[in-house]
Amino acid sequence: MLRIFFALCSLLLFTTVAHAQNRVTLSGFVKNAQSGETMIGAMVRFPDLDISASTNSYGFFSVQVPAGTHQVEVSYIGYNTIFNTIELKQNVQRSFEISNESKEIEEIVISASSRPNQVKSPQMGALKITAEEIKKVPVIFGEPDILKTIQLLPGVATGNEGSSNFFVRGGGGDQNLILLDEAIVYNASHLLGFFSTFNSDAIKDVNLFKGGIPAQYGGRISSVLDINMLDGNQKEFGVEGGIGLIASRVKIDGPIVKDKSSFMVSGRRTYADLFLKLSNDENVNQSKLYFYDLNAKMNYKINDRNTIYLSGYFGKDDLGYSDQFSFDWGNATATLRWNSILNEKLFSNTSLIYSDFTYNVRVNSNDNDFGIASQIQNWNLKQDFTYYGFNNHSIRFGLNALNQTIRPASLSAAENTSVNSITVDTRQGFESAIYASDEWKVSDRFSMIYGLRLTNFMVRGPGTFYDFDDDGEAIGEQQYGSEVVKNYLNLEPRLSMSYLLNGNNSIKASYNRIVQHLHQLTNTTSSLPTDQYVISSVNIKPQIADQVSLGYFQNFANNGYEFSTEIYYKDMRNQIDFRNGADLQANNQLEGELLFGKGRSYGIEWLLRKNRGRLNGWVSYTLAKSERQFDQINGGEWFNARQDRTHDISIVAMYELSKRWTAGATFVYNTGNAITFPSGKYQLDGSTRFYYTERNGYRMPDYHRLDLSVVYEPTPEKKRFSSSWAFGVYNAYNRRNAYIIDFRENEVNPNITEAYKIALFGAIPSVTWNFKF
Incomplete structure (x- = not known):
C-alpha cells in the first residue's frame, strides 16, 4: 500500500x-x-x-x-x-x-451561518452548525447539546425520547463516525443518552456529512460527525460557564505565551447524587448517580510554519444502588497533532490518536456476586497532505493506520456464587488506508470533488475462531497465534459534482462507497453502553454501502435565506441482526447468534433556513423509508428497520425580542418507530405466551413536542464581566409521548390483552445562569 x-x-x-x-x-x-x-x-x-x-x-x-x-x-x-x-x-x-465585534453602523447582526458557498461548492450532503447556534436551541434540562441539535436537521432521526443516539438516512446508530479532534468517540452519551458527551463550551466547529463523504473519512457507512475543539485564547485569560438545575460547567482558557501558545480546559458535572445524600433510606443514601467530563487542549507555535497541538477528552458515568449494583462507563481520547507548512503550496497534518471506551457492571445481591466488563481501544496514526498547486485544484491525499482491540463482555464471578466466570477472547484488527481527492473547478459553472480510498483490514489473532452451520451451531474451530486470520481489501470511490445555474442556485449529484469493519449489536433505538461491538472476522463480513444522491440548492435575499432539497438512495450489504433468543453477553460463540442480510434506504429531504435578522432558524422535513432483508427473518421478505421513519419535521426559531431578551422555540413531529408487537397469544404450561409474526410490522404512536426558551442578557456593569439567564421548558404542552408500549392481560377479563404506554417525560422546566469574564 x-x-x-x-x-x-x-x-x-x-x-x-x-x-x-x-x-x-x-x-x-x-x-x-x-x-x-x-x-x-x-x-x-x-x-x-x-x-x-x-x-x-x-x-x-x-x-x-x-x-x-x-x-x-x-x-x-x-x-x-x-x-x-x-x-x-x-x-x-x-x-x-x-473581529466579531459589532459595528455601530450595522442595523442587522448576523446570528447564524450564511453560506453562499453551499450553492457553489460541489460538496453535497454536508451541514455545518456553529457553537452559538447550538447554545440557542432549547433542549432537555436546558443543557446545550450538539447531538440533540443535529437531530433537528433533515435526514437525521432521533432514537427514543431524550436519547443522544441518532440515525442518518436510514442507517444504524453504529454507522455514524463521531470524531472529536480526530479521535473516535464510540458511545457519545451520558446518563443513558439524556446528555451527549460534548460540552458545547469547548467546541469550535461542527460538520455533519450525510452524502458525498470526502475520501479522507472512512470506517462508517452512514455519516461523519466531525467536531473540533477550541484551541484556547492566545490574547488574554478568560473564564466562562454556567450553573443549572442538573449540571454545572466551567471553561478556563488563556495564553501560555501570548500569541504563541495557549490552553483551554473545560469541565462539567451533574450533581443529582448530592440530593440522594439527603434521603433517610440508607440504600438510597449510599447510591451514585452522576457524570462528569473534561476537555483539555493546548498548542505551541514553534515558528511560522510549525505548530503542535495536544488535546484530550475524559468522561465517566457512575450509577449505583447501595453496594448491590454498580454500573460505570466512560470515554477517553487523546490527540497529538503537528501542523506544518512544508512550502507555500503544501500543507501537512500529522496526528497520533488514542481512543478508549470501557464499561463495568457489578452485581452483589443474594447468591449473585459477579461483574461484567468490556473495552474498545484503538491507536490511530494519520498523515494528511493538502496541495494547492492551482487555484482551480485543491488536492488532498494521505494515509492512516488504525490498530483496534475489542475486549468483549466477559463475566467474572466471586467464589461460592451461583454464577460461573466466562472469559471471551479479545479480538484485534488492523486497518490501513490510503486516499486521494481533488476538488476541481472545471469551469465557472461546473466543479467536482473526485477521489479514491483504498482500505485493507486484517483480522489478527491470537484467539479461537469458529465455523458455524446454518442453525448457528459450532461445527469446527481453529486456534490462531499472533498472525493474520483474514484479510479484506476494498476500493471506495467518491464523487460529488455541482453545476451552477446562476449565481444563486445550483444542482448537485454525488456517489460514494464506504466500507465499515466495526459492528454494534443492539436491538433498540437507544445506544446503550452495554451494547456489544464486534469487528469483521472469518464469519462477519464488512458492511458496504453505496449511496447516490441528487439535490437542488438556492440562496436568495442576498444570502439571507438558503433552501435545499436532496433525494438519495442507499444500498447496504452485510447487515447484522440476531437469531431469536440470542445470547449476546459473555458468549465465546457470539458469531453463531448473528444473521446476515442486506438493507436499503431512500428518501427526500428539504431544508429552508433563515440566517439574518432578528428572527432566524430553520424548517426541515424528511420523507424516507428504511428496510432490511434476511433470509431467516420475516419469511425472507423485506421489513421495516427499527429506525424507519416515514415523516420527520423540525421547526427551529430564534427571535431577538430586544438587546437583552432572546426567545427560542423548537417543534418536532415524527412518525413513530417501527416495532414488533405480538399478533396473538397462547397458553403453555399454565402461562400466557405471546406469538410474534411480522418483524417491525407495527408503529409506535406519532411523536410531537414543543420546547421553549428565553435568554436574558443584562447590560454588564463591568466591561470584563457579563452574564445571562436562560429559562426553558422542554415539552411545553406536556405531551405524554410513548417511550415503551407493553402488553398485559386485562384484570377483569384475562382473555383480553391490552396495550399500555409508558411515558418518560412530561413538561420539564429549566433555568441556567451563564457567566463570562
Whole structure:
C-alpha cells in the first residue's frame, strides 16, 4: 500500500512549470482578532481578479495570483470583513485577524451561518452548525447539546425520547463516525443518552456529512460527525460557564505565551447524587448517580510554519444502588497533532490518536456476586497532505493506520456464587488506508470533488475462531497465534459534482462507497453502553454501502435565506441482526447468534433556513423509508428497520425580542418507530405466551413536542464581566409521548390483552445562569 501511496503522491504533484510562471502565492492563516483562534471556512478573496480561497480545517489557506499589487478581502460570516492592499512580488506568508465585534453602523447582526458557498461548492450532503447556534436551541434540562441539535436537521432521526443516539438516512446508530479532534468517540452519551458527551463550551466547529463523504473519512457507512475543539485564547485569560438545575460547567482558557501558545480546559458535572445524600433510606443514601467530563487542549507555535497541538477528552458515568449494583462507563481520547507548512503550496497534518471506551457492571445481591466488563481501544496514526498547486485544484491525499482491540463482555464471578466466570477472547484488527481527492473547478459553472480510498483490514489473532452451520451451531474451530486470520481489501470511490445555474442556485449529484469493519449489536433505538461491538472476522463480513444522491440548492435575499432539497438512495450489504433468543453477553460463540442480510434506504429531504435578522432558524422535513432483508427473518421478505421513519419535521426559531431578551422555540413531529408487537397469544404450561409474526410490522404512536426558551442578557456593569439567564421548558404542552408500549392481560377479563404506554417525560422546566469574564 505504501508503494501505491507514493506513486499516487507523485502523480498528484506532477505539474508543469510553465503554469506557475509570473504567478506568486499568498498563504497563511485567518484568526479571530479577540482570541487568536484559527477560523475554519473563512474566505480570502481578490475582488479584482475574481480569485478566492477558503481556509481548511486548521485555518490555513493558499492562493496563487499574478504578481502585482492587489486588494485582498477577508471575511467570515458573523465577523467584520477586512480589506487590505498587498504588493506581491514573490511568495508571501501572512496571517489575517478578523473581529466579531459589532459595528455601530450595522442595523442587522448576523446570528447564524450564511453560506453562499453551499450553492457553489460541489460538496453535497454536508451541514455545518456553529457553537452559538447550538447554545440557542432549547433542549432537555436546558443543557446545550450538539447531538440533540443535529437531530433537528433533515435526514437525521432521533432514537427514543431524550436519547443522544441518532440515525442518518436510514442507517444504524453504529454507522455514524463521531470524531472529536480526530479521535473516535464510540458511545457519545451520558446518563443513558439524556446528555451527549460534548460540552458545547469547548467546541469550535461542527460538520455533519450525510452524502458525498470526502475520501479522507472512512470506517462508517452512514455519516461523519466531525467536531473540533477550541484551541484556547492566545490574547488574554478568560473564564466562562454556567450553573443549572442538573449540571454545572466551567471553561478556563488563556495564553501560555501570548500569541504563541495557549490552553483551554473545560469541565462539567451533574450533581443529582448530592440530593440522594439527603434521603433517610440508607440504600438510597449510599447510591451514585452522576457524570462528569473534561476537555483539555493546548498548542505551541514553534515558528511560522510549525505548530503542535495536544488535546484530550475524559468522561465517566457512575450509577449505583447501595453496594448491590454498580454500573460505570466512560470515554477517553487523546490527540497529538503537528501542523506544518512544508512550502507555500503544501500543507501537512500529522496526528497520533488514542481512543478508549470501557464499561463495568457489578452485581452483589443474594447468591449473585459477579461483574461484567468490556473495552474498545484503538491507536490511530494519520498523515494528511493538502496541495494547492492551482487555484482551480485543491488536492488532498494521505494515509492512516488504525490498530483496534475489542475486549468483549466477559463475566467474572466471586467464589461460592451461583454464577460461573466466562472469559471471551479479545479480538484485534488492523486497518490501513490510503486516499486521494481533488476538488476541481472545471469551469465557472461546473466543479467536482473526485477521489479514491483504498482500505485493507486484517483480522489478527491470537484467539479461537469458529465455523458455524446454518442453525448457528459450532461445527469446527481453529486456534490462531499472533498472525493474520483474514484479510479484506476494498476500493471506495467518491464523487460529488455541482453545476451552477446562476449565481444563486445550483444542482448537485454525488456517489460514494464506504466500507465499515466495526459492528454494534443492539436491538433498540437507544445506544446503550452495554451494547456489544464486534469487528469483521472469518464469519462477519464488512458492511458496504453505496449511496447516490441528487439535490437542488438556492440562496436568495442576498444570502439571507438558503433552501435545499436532496433525494438519495442507499444500498447496504452485510447487515447484522440476531437469531431469536440470542445470547449476546459473555458468549465465546457470539458469531453463531448473528444473521446476515442486506438493507436499503431512500428518501427526500428539504431544508429552508433563515440566517439574518432578528428572527432566524430553520424548517426541515424528511420523507424516507428504511428496510432490511434476511433470509431467516420475516419469511425472507423485506421489513421495516427499527429506525424507519416515514415523516420527520423540525421547526427551529430564534427571535431577538430586544438587546437583552432572546426567545427560542423548537417543534418536532415524527412518525413513530417501527416495532414488533405480538399478533396473538397462547397458553403453555399454565402461562400466557405471546406469538410474534411480522418483524417491525407495527408503529409506535406519532411523536410531537414543543420546547421553549428565553435568554436574558443584562447590560454588564463591568466591561470584563457579563452574564445571562436562560429559562426553558422542554415539552411545553406536556405531551405524554410513548417511550415503551407493553402488553398485559386485562384484570377483569384475562382473555383480553391490552396495550399500555409508558411515558418518560412530561413538561420539564429549566433555568441556567451563564457567566463570562
